[in-house]
Amino acid sequence: MFGDVRAIAFIEKKVFFFCGLFSIFLSFLLFSAGLYVFLLNDLDKRTNMAKNALSKHMESIFAELQQVADNSALVCEKADIDRLRRATFYSPIFKEFGLFNADFKVYCSNLGAINISIYKSIVSRIENSEDRKTVSLMNSKTLGDATFFAFYQRPDGVGVNALAPPDSIASSINQILLPDYVYELTLGKQVLFSNRNQIVSDLIETKKVTFDDWAIELEVLLTTDLYWNRLLALLPWIFMCWALLSIILCTGYFTFAYYRRSLRHCVKRAIKNNAMEVYFQPIVSLNVDGQYEMEALIRWHSVHHGQVSPLVIVDMADRLGLIDELTWMVIRKVGDFYREYPLPLSDINISVNVDRHSLLKETFAPSLAGILDEYPELKGRLGLEVTETSALNAIDLPIMVSRFEHIKALGIHLSVDDFGTGYAGLDFLRRFPYDTLKLDQIFIASLKDDQFTRQILTSVTKLAKELNMKLVAEGVEREDQLNAVRELGVDRVQGYYFCRPLPKEQVIAWIEEHAAHMQQDSTRL
Numbered sequence: 001m002f003g004d005v006r007a008i009a010f011i012e013k014k015v016f017f018f019c020g021l022f023s024i025f026l027s028f029l030l031f032s033a034g035l036y037v038f039l040l041n042d043l044d045k046r047t048n049m050a051k052n053a054l055s056k057h058m059e060s061i062f063a064e065l066q067q068v069a070d071n072s073a074l075v076c077e078k079a080d081i082d083r084l085r086r087a088t089f090y091s092p093i094f095k096e097f098g099l100f101n102a103d104f105k106v107y108c109s110n111l112g113a114i115n116i117s118i119y120k121s122i123v124s125r126i127e128n129s130e131d132r133k134t135v136s137l138m139n140s141k142t143l144g145d146a147t148f149f150a151f152y153q154r155p156d157g158v159g160v161n162a163l164a165p166p167d168s169i170a171s172s173i174n175q176i177l178l179p180d181y182v183y184e185l186t187l188g189k190q191v192l193f194s195n196r197n198q199i200v201s202d203l204i205e206t207k208k209v210t211f212d213d214w215a216i217e218l219e220v221l222l223t224t225d226l227y228w229n230r231l232l233a234l235l236p237w238i239f240m241c242w243a244l245l246s247i248i249l250c251t252g253y254f255t256f257a258y259y260r261r262s263l264r265h266c267v268k269r270a271i272k273n274n275a276m277e278v279y280f281q282p283i284v285s286l287n288v289d290g291q292y293e294m295e296a297l298i299r300w301h302s303v304h305h306g307q308v309s310p311l312v313i314v315d316m317a318d319r320l321g322l323i324d325e326l327t328w329m330v331i332r333k334v335g336d337f338y339r340e341y342p343l344p345l346s347d348i349n350i351s352v353n354v355d356r357h358s359l360l361k362e363t364f365a366p367s368l369a370g371i372l373d374e375y376p377e378l379k380g381r382l383g384l385e386v387t388e389t390s391a392l393n394a395i396d397l398p399i400m401v402s403r404f405e406h407i408k409a410l411g412i413h414l415s416v417d418d419f420g421t422g423y424a425g426l427d428f429l430r431r432f433p434y435d436t437l438k439l440d441q442i443f444i445a446s447l448k449d450d451q452f453t454r455q456i457l458t459s460v461t462k463l464a465k466e467l468n469m470k471l472v473a474e475g476v477e478r479e480d481q482l483n484a485v486r487e488l489g490v491d492r493v494q495g496y497y498f499c500r501p502l503p504k505e506q507v508i509a510w511i512e513e514h515a516a517h518m519q520q521d522s523t524r525l
């Protein structure tokens with residue numbers, strides 16, 4: 001087994017290279033596509049988190065304003081100014097608080113009494129707002145050009161405004177979005193915060209959310225820079241994935257290759273793909289009629305296992321549960337042979353080997369009838385050779401007899417193959433309607449020198465004649481064997497003496513040559 005694995009590994013050296021190449025491609029594909037999807041999701045998630053954080057921040061801002069408004073009156077005395085100062089001191093973001101009246105005049109601030117009118121555009125926004133709140137970005141003397149203003153007016157007209165640097169609003173979302181994402185926070189048309197100027201690469205995706213209550217818009221940008229930086233950080237993982245995938249792919253490949261090269265799989269595939277060949281061996285008649293028959297024998301040259309013995313094929317097919325498929329394949333090939341050479345084969349019967357267990361199956365005869373319909377040229381010419389490998393029990397015996405009758409009714413000739421090697425006793429011959437008895441080659445080999453074998457074969461020959469069965473001697477290789485079987489009264493001979501099993505074209509050539517010889521012999525007589 002290990003020798004085989006090493007052989008495969010040697011032949012398939014380049015597999016390592018391709019597995020490695022494919023794995024690295026796959027690892028990069030997995031990680032780059034995965035990262036892309038992850039970042040898109042993350043952008044979505046983080047933008048929504050930022051939106052929630054900003055909403056909460058705005059709520060806390062107005063809660064602060066509401067608290068200051070609740071404690072204020074329409075006066076601006078020292079106590080009021082001190083209160084506003086305290087509010088400023090304790091406020092996390094506001095740097096200035098002011099109070100305004102129902103006419104939208106700011107009359108008091110933490111710096112002292114003042115008198116400033118609120119812009120009309122702001123007034124109308126407060127008036128149009130359901131809960132009388134609004135925010136704005138305006139110029140302020142203390143905090144500069146773009147100062148964040150928040151306004152809240154109590155139902156009785158007393159209102160509070162507060163000023164904060166614009167980036168204090170953005171601070172609530174910085175933790176969520178920075179440093180990964182570039183974002184821009186705008187209020188109306190003005191920018192509260194933006195780090196857009198940091199963008200040096202292309203954009204992959206932009207996500208926008210708006211806060212309709214405050215005319216605030218948040219735009220979060222996913223840049224290719226972030227993508228590549230993250231991918232670079234994932235390099236160690238990509239290499240680990242590459243190594244792992246390479247191992248998995250190579251192991252998978254070699255296991256698969258080993259399995260594909262196993263005899264089991266090769267036999268299975270060859271039967272399924274009809275990839276085996278059938279050779280034909282003539283069975284020559286010793287009578288003057290010169291009539292002969294042929295036996296179809298399976299042959300298979302496997303790419304991985306070379307020439308495989310028919311006995312091994314049959315055994316493996318049996319173990320794989322494909323013995324019937326093998327039989328049907330051989331019979332169909334015999335049918336094709338008749339179709340291809342109708343004239344030379346017109347008077348020749350061909351027999352096929354069949355496993356006895358197949359014959360016991362109820363489906364065997366109907367399937368065979370189906371093939372005979374498919375190949376009418378087989379009718380009356382097909383024979384089956386059955387080897388007796390085990391004794392039939394009392395249950396199987398009557399079943400077998402009825403199966404035999406069914407098969408014979410289809411016009412099929414039946415032969416006992418390898419007679420003498422199995423359990424087929426003389427009583428067995430009387431019970432079954434066999435047409436032909438084939439004497440196993442083991443007897444023929446020892447016939448000349450072994451008195452005992454000669455005696456057995458003499459009585460078997462006698463019985464076969466009594467039962468009106470044809471006799472075939474298998475494995476006749478030499479002339480002395482031929483003379484010995486002739487003396488016994490055997491009328492047909494199969495063996496290398498006449499012809500080895502041949503592929504179809506060669507056996508047709510043999511038939512034509514043999515016919516020519518017969519012709520010459522008969523004219524000489």
Ligand SMILES: Nc1nc2c(ncn2[C@@H]2O[C@@H]3COP(=O)(O)O[C@H]4[C@@H](O)[C@H](n5cnc6c(=O)[nH]c(N)nc65)O[C@@H]4COP(=O)(O)O[C@H]3[C@H]2O)c(=O)[nH]1
Nearest residue numbers: 297298310311314330353354355475476477494495496501
């Ligand atoms: N030494 C010697 N051998 C000779 C001589 N003349 C013929 N043979 C060989 O004897 C075997 C005769 O076939 P079998 O007894 O049915 O024995 C067959 C048969 O039982 C089985 N087999 C072959 N083809 C099939 C098939 O299609 N289906 C099934 N179920 N079994 C098959 O495999 C066995 C072996 O087949 P093969 O190797 O083709 O061997 C063949 C044939 O090549 C000879 O003069 N000397």
